[in-house]
Each structure stands twice: as C-alpha cells, then as structure tokens.
Amino acid sequence: MPFKNLVLAIAAVAVITPVFAQIADFPADTVAGIPANYTEALVGSYSLPEILVDRQGKPVTSAAAWFDHRRAEIVSLFEEYQFGKSPAAPAHIRYEVHESGAPEFDDLGKRTQLTLFFAEAADEPKMDVVFYVPAGAEGPVPLLLYIGFTPNSLVTGDPGVKKGYYWNREHEKVPVGDRKRFDKLEVPAFLARGFGVATVYYGDIEPDFQGGARHGIRNLFPATGKPDEWGSFAAWSYGLSRILDYFEEEPAVDAGRVAIAGISRLGKTVLWAGALDTRFAMVIPMCSGESGAALSRRNYGETIAHITEKTRFPYWFAPKYQEYGSDVSALPVDAHMLLSLIAPRPLLLTTGNTDKWSDPYGEFLAAVAAGPVYQMLGKEGLDTDKMPPAGEAILKDIGYFMHDGGHGTVPQDWEIVLDFMAQHFL
Numbered sequence: 332m333p334f335k336n337l338v339l340a341i342a343a344v345a346v347i348t349p350v351f352a353q354i355a356d357f358p359a360d361t362v363a364g365i366p367a368n369y370t371e372a373l374v375g376s377y378s379l380p381e382i383l384v385d386r387q388g389k390p391v392t393s394a395a396a397w398f399d400h401r402r403a404e405i406v407s408l409f410e411e412y413q414f415g416k417s418p419a420a421p422a423h424i425r426y427e428v429h430e431s432g433a434p435e436f437d438d439l440g441k442r443t444q445l446t447l448f449f450a451e452a453a454d455e456p457k458m459d460v461v462f463y464v465p466a467g468a469e470g471p472v473p474l475l476l477y478i479g480f481t482p483n484s485l486v487t488g489d490p491g492v493k494k495g496y497y498w499n500r501e502h503e504k505v506p507v508g509d510r511k512r513f514d515k516l517e518v519p520a521f522l523a524r525g526f527g528v529a530t531v532y533y534g535d536i537e538p539d540f541q542g543g544a545r546h547g548i549r550n551l552f553p554a555t556g557k558p559d560e561w562g563s564f565a566a567w568s569y570g571l572s573r574i575l576d577y578f579e580e581e582p583a584v585d586a587g588r589v590a591i592a593g594i595s596r597l598g599k600t601v602l603w604a605g606a607l608d609t610r611f612a613m614v615i616p617m618c619s620g621e622s623g624a625a626l627s628r629r630n631y632g633e634t635i636a637h638i639t640e641k642t643r644f645p646y647w648f649a650p651k652y653q654e655y656g657s658d659v660s661a662l663p664v665d666a667h668m669l670l671s672l673i674a675p676r677p678l679l680l681t682t683g684n685t686d687k688w689s690d691p692y693g694e695f696l697a698a699v700a701a702g703p704v705y706q707m708l709g710k711e712g713l714d715t716d717k718m719p720p721a722g723e724a725i726l727k728d729i730g731y732f733m734h735d736g737g738h739g740t741v742p743q744d745w746e747i748v749l750d751f752m753a754q755h756f757l
C-alpha cells in the first residue's frame with residue numbers, strides 16, 4: 332500500500348476505534364490468504380475456558396486439588412488438542428563431553444562442550460550443547476538454557492565453540508562455514524551476574540520443515556498416525572528435557588535452578604517444555620505469540636487458522652489442532668491455561684509493542700488470567716489488569732515486559748531477564 336494510503340488508513344481506524352494506549356491500531360493484512368486483524372475494537376468477544384473448574388464441573392480451590400488432579404487434566408488437554416503426546420523420558424542418556432572447564436571470555440567463565448545422543452546404538456540424531464559457568468563459582472550455579480535458531484558457535488560468537496552444522500533453506504544439513512552470527516546471546520553478561528548459560532541449536536533436535544520429523548528425534552519413535560501425534564514443539568521440548576537430565580549429572584550446574592528461554596517459535600517451545608517438565612525452575616518465552624503465551628481466542632494478529640495453514644506450520648502441532656482454525660471457541664484450552672501450568676514457578680513474558688502479529692496485549696491478558704492459579708499456590712501473579720507501557724516491567728512471580736520495538740529481543744530484554752533470574756534464583 333502506498334505510504335499516503337497507509338497513513339490515511341491508520342487515521343481512519345484511529346477515528347472510529349478507541350486505540351488501545353500502548354499499541355496503535357493498524358489496517359488488516361493477509362497472510363497465507365487469511366486476513367489478520369490489527370484493530371483492537373475488532374477483536375470480537377470471547378469467553379475463556381475456566382482454569383479453576385475441573386472436568387466434572389467442580390471448583391478447584393486448593394493447591395492440593397490443583398496438584399492432585401486439575402493440573403494433570405490441563406496437561407492432557409494440551410497433549411490431546413494442541414501439542415500431541417510425547418514419549419516418556421529414557422531411562423538413561425548417552426553423552427560425550429569433549430571439553431571441560433576451558434577458560435573463556437577473558438577468564439570470566441569456563442566452557443564445557445558435549446554431545447548428547449538420543450539413541451543408545453545410533454549416533455544420529457544428536458545435539459551439541461555448550462555451557463559456561465562463572466570462573467570463580469565455588470558450587471553449582473543457576474543457569475539459563477537457551478534454545479537457539481542457529482548452531483551454538485553462531486549464538487555464542489565464541490571461536491572456541493565447535494562450528495557445527497545447520498539446516499539450510501533447501502533442507503540440507505550443511506557446515507556452518509563462515510556464515511554470519513545472528514541470534515546473539517551475551518554470554519559474559521550472565522557470567523558477570525553469577526549465572527551459568529547454555530545453548531543448543533533446535534535443528535539438532537529436529538529440523539524445522541514439513542517432513543523434518545524423519546531427520547530428527549521423532550524418527551526414533553514409531554509414528555502413531557493419531558490425532559494426538561506429537562508435533563515439532565513436543566520434539567524440541569523433549570530435547571530440552573534431555574539436557575536437564577544431563578545437568579542433573581553435572582556438578583558445576585544446579586539442576587534445581589535452570590531457567591529456559593527461547594524466542595518466537597522457540598518461545599512456544601519453552602512454554603510447552605516447562606509445562607511438561609516441572610524440573611525447569613523458570614520459563615522465559617520471548618515474543619512467543621500465537622499458540623504460545625497469546626490468547627488464541629482473540630482475533631488479533633496471527634490466529635490458529637494462520638499458524639496451521641498447510642503451507643505454514645501444521646507440523647508444529649498435534650494434527651487435531653488444525654480443526655480449531657475455523658472454530659477457536661470449541662478448543663478446550665487457551666494460552667492462559669498453558670501459562671498456569673508453569674505455576675508456581677517464575678514465568679517471564681517478553682513482548683514488543685510493534686510486534687502485532689504476536690499480539691503483545693493478548694499475552695498480557697493471558698498472564699492476568701493465569702494469576703489466580705499463582706495466587707492459589709501462594710505466589711504473586713501480575714496483580715494488575717492494567718498493561719504497563721513499553722519499557723516498564725512488572726516482575727512478580729509472573730513477569731511481563733514489553734519492549735519498544737518489534738519481534739525478537741532488544742538489549743533491555745536481557746537486562747530484565749538477568750534481574751528476574753537474580754530476583755528468584757539468588
């Protein structure tokens with residue numbers, strides 16, 4: 332659309348709708364042939380499924396009832412309708428440590444590199460993990476485990492890290508070579524605050540394309556062909572849990588204080604990983620959006636219809652999820668319930684005020700709606716239904732921070748992550 336028309340369209344929308352203070356309305360757009368709404372007044376009305384009423388219709392009023400059955404009911408609903416059912420954890424994990432405690436970052440930290448194998452006999456698939464702990468640490472340290480879009484050498488920018496392989500656009504696994512660094516993790520910032528930091532490339536667990544399952548860990552398990560067959564999010568989550576299995580055997584890391592973080596599709600991944608595996612002590616989905624922390628029932632930005640459209644990402648989910656693109660109100664779950672599964676553990680959502688596709692306000696509302704579960708478990712939700720302006724964080728047991736900017740992260744997000752980790756882990 333020419334710029335002048337765009338300005339007029341924004342002005343027209345602004346006149347007829349009360350523009351939500353933090354996020355300016357925007358004209359509709361079309362993705363995969365499906366229109367996307369960016370006007371708050373056109374979101375429509377919806378009612379969220381009750382978190383604290385069980386399947387028999389009984390109110391859930393105590394921590395005992397939550398842990399006794401309601402939480403498990405919600406997990407099964409997400410398995411059945413959204414993410415699919417993951418296999419049980421293996422009895423034993425196989426790994427090889429290639430390097431241990433190498434001094435790095437001007438002696439600020441010590442680096443360890445290992446490869447984790449998913450099968451006892453076969454060497455593929457396998458994932459490379461690198462982690463750093465502060466050089467002066469005397470005991471096991473709390474750590475952030477980051478799942479990244481690129482191999483570890485690119486995420487860390489550390490020339491000592493094994494270069495690795497990545498999946499290119501042609502769906503081939505190729506050496507990193509001199510590919511440029513992006514998806515940057517500031518390792519020294521974590522070390523300086525007394526935290527360890529680890530990273531893994533999601534493509535090592537399973538490549539991200541339709542049919543990628545046969546190159547990844549799902550290939551190791553018989554396909555069920557059922558509506559609740561596990562999708563990529565469940566596969567990537569399974570990989571993260573195996574890294575935590577390793578940390579339980581690693582004396583330098585406190586496996587009881589491991590936070591997980593990921594951006595966008597990997598933000599959705601860490602939410603499901605944290606919901607399934609309660610050993611993760613903190614969960615940080617960054618701009619996770621639709622089918623992550625944002626309410627699917629809001630018709631704003633990406634919807635289930637967009638995300639599961641056949642040319643896009645149906646393979647991320649259980650096949651059944653696709654049925655709800657045309658009728659989200661029939662879906663028995665929504666994002667507020669996914670967030671509630673992290674309770675009572677600390678949960679930090681980061682978003683961006685111009686990242687409309689991911690619906691930052693929908694993430695805020697989901698966090699508000701998950702608050703009663705935190706409160707019932709003796710913790711603090713956001714304790715407000717007033718969205719903070721961009722640049723201002725709320726950091727309770729649920730945290731919410733919207734940066735001024737778009738999809739992804741800005742340096743300020745990472746300062747908030749470090750503050751949130753310090754608040755809960757130190």
Ligand code: GTR
Pocket residue numbers: 594595596597620621633638
């Ligand atoms: C988009 C997708 C989003 C988000 C994003 C990303 O294309 O629609 O749900 O996952 O990809 O991962 O960057």
